[in-house]
Amino acid sequence: MSNDIWVWIGAILTLGTYSVLYKDNPVYRVLEALFVAILAGHSVVINWFNFQKPTIVNRLGEGKELIVVIPLLLAALMYFRYSRKFAWLARYPMAFLMGIGAAYVLTKNLKPMFLTQARATMLPLWVPGDFGATINNWVVVLGVASVLTYFFFTVKKTGPVHGFSRIGRIYLMIAFGALFADTVLGRVSVTLVRFQFLLNDWLGLGI
Secondary structure (H helix, E strand, O other): OOOOHHHHHHHHHHHHHHHHHOOOOHHHHHHHHHHHHHHHHHHHHHHHHHHHHHHHHHHHHHOOOHHHHHHHHHHHHHHHHHOOOOHHHHHHHHHHHHHHHHHHHHHHHHHHHHHHHHHHHOOOOOOOOOHHHHHHHHHHHHHHHHHHHHOOOOOOOOOHHHHHHHHHHHHHHHHHHHHHHHHHHHHHHHHHHHHHHHHHHHOOOOO
16 A cells, blocks of 8 residues: 555545535535636636746737737727627627638638548449448448438428438437547547556556
8 A cells, every 4th residue: 555645635635526426425525626726717727827927917018019909909899898888899809800810710721620621521333343442432422412401400300301310310320429439449449548547556456
């Protein structure tokens, strides 16, 4: 068994967190609040030293780049949303933020997120001498077309369109199932790491 106080603290916190598997209890609630508080404090400190201080405070202190006052004023306007009388002022920085974000996404991510993926979907439906590649291309093209049909709500889905959209639904179920399985495997890996910590680092069983 370990003699390190920090190992003991980690073990107690781990066991207290897993106690919720039995039932909800005050220990778990305290640890949950502790986790949120530490995460919030860490985020504030990281944001201050990595962003606010070097990009705003230092520039204002030097007096050379007073243009940073403009984003400061826009940020201050966002707090008016807590006022019923002046809540409309918060719409201006939000509109500015959404406009900049949309423009950035369209200019920077249009090619890698849309054009490249669209080009990758335009596959030949027949690959001479490679039956496996032919089947793979059919699966990809059929999947993309059927999923797009599933999300096509302009006209009523009847007849062949309805059947084709159901194929897209099957593709979506397979994709979501694979994503869920990947998430579960990731959580299982984290759980195994905590068990190894408890058995090896804390109890010293050497398993």
